[in-house]
Amino acid sequence: AQSVTQLGSHVSVSEGALVLLRCNYSSSVPPYLFWYVQYPNQGLQLLLKYTTGATLVKGINGFEAEFKKSETSFHLTKPSAHMSDAAEYFCAVTPGGFQKLVFGTGTRLLVSP
Amino acid sequence: SQTIHQWPATLVQPVGSPLSLECTVEGTSNPNLYWYRQAAGRGLQLLFYSVGIGQISSEVPQNLSASRPQDRQFILSSKKLLLSDSGFYLCAWNAPMGTGGRASGNTIYFGEGSWLTVV
Numbered sequence: 167a168q169s170v171t172q173l174g175s176h177v178s179v180s181e182g183a184l185v186l187l188r189c190n191y192s193s194s195v196p197p198y199l200f201w202y203v204q205y206p207n208q209g210l211q212l213l214l215k216y217t218t219g220a221t222l223v224k225g226i227n228g229f230e231a232e233f234k235k236s237e238t239s240f241h242l243t244k245p246s247a248h249m250s251d252a253a254e255y256f257c258a259v260t261p262g263g264f265q266k267l268v269f270g271t272g273t274r275l276l277v278s279p
Numbered sequence: 280s281q282t283i284h285q286w287p288a289t290l291v292q293p294v295g296s297p298l299s300l301e302c303t304v305e306g307t308s309n310p311n312l313y314w315y316r317q318a319a320g321r322g323l324q325l326l327f328y329s330v331g332i333g334q335i336s337s338e339v340p341q342n343l344s345a346s347r348p349q350d351r352q353f354i355l356s357s358k359k360l361l362l363s364d365s366g367f368y369l370c371a372w373n374a375p376m377g378t379g380g381r382a383s384g385n386t387i388y389f390g391e392g393s394w395l396t397v398v
Contacts (some may be wrong), residue, residue: 171324200386200387202389207392207394208391208392209369209389209390209391209392210323210369210389211373211389212386212388215386256322262367266325266328267313267325267387268325269322269323271322272322272323277313
């Protein structure tokens with residue numbers, strides 16, 4: 167069975183600082199991995215995804231994530247935080263990319279001036 | 280382009296009353312459809328998914344049901360709401376595996392969500 171663990175329910179950074187949101191997964195088959203962002207009272211928007219190929223994936227809004235099979239990780243980073251990045255971020259995994267997307271519990275990113 | 284709509288956006292219902300949340304997808308055919316629930320302070324839980332008209336799979340036993348009367352329509356229902364049914368409900372879709380285009384089968388797209396408060 168697949169599962170996702172997001173370390174830290176809340177992460178606080180200052181504007182301009184590095185953003186690092188951690189995600190570890192377990193999967194019995196090669197995983198497809200996703201990061202979604204949710205702004206208050208809205209649905210989820212896809213930030214980026216890893217399926218196959220290059221392990222460093224670039225997404226929207228300057229975010230990127232690196233798939234590390236040996237560490238079963240897919241951490242999300244951004245070099246410089248903006249106030250507009252404040253939101254909840256979800257990591258998700260699906261076996262072979264079809265159905266039953268399994269989500270982590272989410273990490274709320276707080277950005278202070 | 281493909282779009283997804285769900286409504287109502289917010290709903291306040293008394294315990295024991297019925298529920299109907301509706302979701303439609305436009306710009307695609309034969310989508311996979313999903314209902315997720317996000318309870319306060321928790322992650323997303325898959326409730327139901329459907330790969331075709333009349334085909335519904337339930338992920339967890341609960342007080343809710345789902346139906347797919349048309350190819351691009353997905354309805355979440357309850358005959359009698361419980362307090363524990365409160366939460367943020369999200370409809371989602373993706374293309375079946377093997378189809379091309381912008382919406383590949385390995386990305387799920389979400390609607391804007393419906394806030395349900397049971398009082």
